Amino acid sequence: MTYDFDRAIDRASSDSRKWHKYAGRDILPLWVADMDFAAPPAVIAAIEKRVAHGVFGYSRPMPSLTEAVVAYCATRYDWRIDPAWIVWIPGLVTGLNLAARALGERGDAILTATPVYPPFMSAPKNQERETITVDLVPRADGRYEFDWAAMERAVTPRTKALFLCSPHNPVSRVFTRAELEQIAAFCLRHHLVLVSDEIHCDLILDPLPHIPVASLSPEIAARTITLLAPSKTYNIAGLGCSLAIIADTKLRTQFSRAGLGLVPEMSPLAYAACEGALRDSEAWRQQLLSYLRGNRDLIASFLRENVPAIKMTPCEATYLAWLDVSALGLKDPGHFFEEHGLGLADGAQYGSPAGKFVRLNFGCTRATLTEALRRLQRAVAARAGA
Ligand SMILES: Cc1ncc(COP(=O)(O)O)c(C=O)c1O
8 A cells, every 4th residue: 555645734724733833924834843644544543443432431551552562672673571661651751751750869960962852951950850961973974973081071970860862863863783882881880770762763764773772781771761652653742652661670660650640641542543553554654764765865965956055964764854054154043944934943952052953854745845945945045145
């Protein structure tokens, strides 16, 4: 079966947060990380089947869903997990906050590498921990990597955890086994818990393997909280369906306790959608990946040919392009591009210096992306002529 990712779906008149932000203004929303595509038919069918049942009381995951998660980890990532390790949570931002709350005490610190998805920096602060950030550094080919000397300098006796985004939002890296081993060794050496947000792991565009960091060794598994969700890949973020996988019983109990009385149970529709995604949506995912590759390649070639002042970071994974706009000399790139009809995420939110980067969400139809690129070109031309 062929899925139609070119089909334009009107989201402006829906409840979409992404589209609502610019309601009534001619600004294409390419900011928050959800895609403009319908969820896979198997996901929609699973939700419809659950709706037809008609009763929506408090819910638990069905054994078939737990089996689907275990099978997914084993077949896709050669990662053997025990069903008892799974903690269901209604969101991964919740997961980051629970981890921060569960680890150490008030005044302790959590380390993360920037730029990064903003809740990596805010979750520790929300939970009265300090956030320590270390910049990722671009290599000559534009790919970002960890600066190990700076990481060693930054870690303190009060640092309790490292928050890792793998694959990485926004710099779109898929870390290699050697890099992940270095990260694991660093955490073991400094007795840190590794909180590994792997929400983008099924959105790898280059022929690179995703390696769950907890699958590297029993030692690192014993200090890792892996955060996963079908929400990005299958475009069901609004349904609130995520999971933490935690092998160590004590760590798992600490994590679960941190949410007692605060974190609601997941909805039955979220469980149903998750099962439809993991079990029956692989053909859809493969076609999505090839469509996203087409979009990514279009941005890269368009910028090379028409807007060489903007440099695109090599995008190995995700549907998020990290664009270096520093040559334009803008104070507030987010605002500048809005003025030219483009709603991008400003890099400063991710911990980058102001004026240097924007993030463009290319999880949209080719027609929308083509129009967005035209607007980008016009905006840069206007800047040059100003
Ligand atoms: C790395 C990362 N973690 C978590 C989330 C959000 O997760 P949730 O919507 O489940 O809170 C996002 C959304 O873009 C993300 O990029």
